[in-house]
Amino acid sequence: MVPRIEDMAALSEKLQRIVPGLKLVEAHGKMPAAQIDEVMVGFADGVGDILLATNIIEAGLDVKRANTMIVWRADRFGLAQLHQLRGRVGRGNRRGQVVLLTQAEGGIAERTLKQLRTLATFDRLGAGFEISARDLDMRGAGDMLGDTQAGHMKLIGVELYQHLLELALRQVRGEDVDRWTPDLNMGSPGALPASWIPEADVRLGLYVRLARLADAAALEGFEAELLDRFGPLPAEAESLLARARLRLSARTARVGRVDAGAAAIALTLRKDFAGDTAKAGLMEKDGRFLLIEATEDADRFDLVHALLETLVAAGTGSREPMARKVV
Structure with a gap:
């Protein structure tokens, strides 16, 4: 050897x-x-x-x-x-x-x-x-959160490392850690283009922060920061933020997957879904709930957002709709 x-x-x-x-x-x-x-x-x-x-x-x-x-x-x-x-x-x-x-x-x-x-x-x-x-x-046991850390924290960043550590500690304490992300199968995924933000490490950090935003207020603050730092949002960035809004709505409504095309919208609901699909005009087929309505690409995000907000309102009765934004 x-x-x-x-x-x-x-x-x-x-x-x-x-x-x-x-x-x-x-x-x-x-x-x-x-x-x-x-x-x-x-x-x-x-x-x-x-x-x-x-x-x-x-x-x-x-x-x-x-x-x-x-x-x-x-x-x-x-x-x-x-x-x-x-x-x-x-x-x-x-x-x-x-x-x-x-x-x-x-x-x-x-x-x-x-x-x-x-x-x-x-x-x-x-x-x-x-x-x-x-x-x-x-x-020695190492320095988990200090400047001398040479392991995973330097690789993935202090904030993400602390976030993962917090989730792990909550699991150990027996708390409910709700870790899942809705799957959106519709239109362009969007991006932060290199022509708008040239530094790769800055773009990566922004992607990480965006993935961890938990509510509409945080997302609006994130968008305001982008406008302030880099100027008007290009179309790809607008699309990326629109999908982020849809994910927040889908998560609140307990919708695990959204498939949206020109002829219909299909929702796959999680087991803990507690809304009223009838109020949203949905019909069930093969384990999914469908809204049969033709849409143009430019209107699809807005229609899906309205549908998800209807499910949120039907499920809680008191939750205010999130801000809508047409892409």
Whole structure:
């Protein structure tokens, strides 16, 4: 086992000199997937005496004939990786052996030596939890919301990370977390065009914020911000916001899917729908509720919005309609 693909050539030559009578096969991440499968399946079936590979084999493989593993430069692997790797040997009826090779101790950081010693100490079956606990002690629990966070928060953004964390905590506390988004199958999906907002990261941030808006007031404020920052909305942005309004209405009405075409509008209702479809003039067919009415593309968003608002009013009796907007 080697940490890098570039380590394989020199080590392959050395192994062939040391054990010229044994057949060597190789596997690494730059090989085509079909070739990797062929090598691994063949090795499991007895083709080859030595498998020289990178850590692509660290999980999910069951080679019962493999009983010895030598990890070259073990100090370049993480503790979790080494624990996974040693689980690839000894899966048959013969005891597995793992040999970790490193540089002289003087060339290895103290933290790395502690990790290797941890692996040597916890060498029994089921030691994964103890290894994880020791790794937590050595590396620390991390900084979930601070500037030093190096994990998911920097990847997805502070606000979204906190939003997901809040939802997870509410679920743990047993609160009802209503996470679903209506599916709209109608017209153009809309967009924030690059010609209007050139910066890709700014557009991405705005898309994320738009997806998380929960009421009409927040959506109106979002639109006002767009107008103030970037000027008049192009047609694609108008369409995007119109769909956002429809999603809010559909969610309030407990409508899971809207299909709208030139001849009719079809609504798929959720199980918790409590409105009166008769007041909206809908007829049921094949599990969906239909409004048979011909519409032009320019009028369809407005008609669907009015229909959803009728369902909201029929279901609550007191909810004020959301602001309508023709696209």
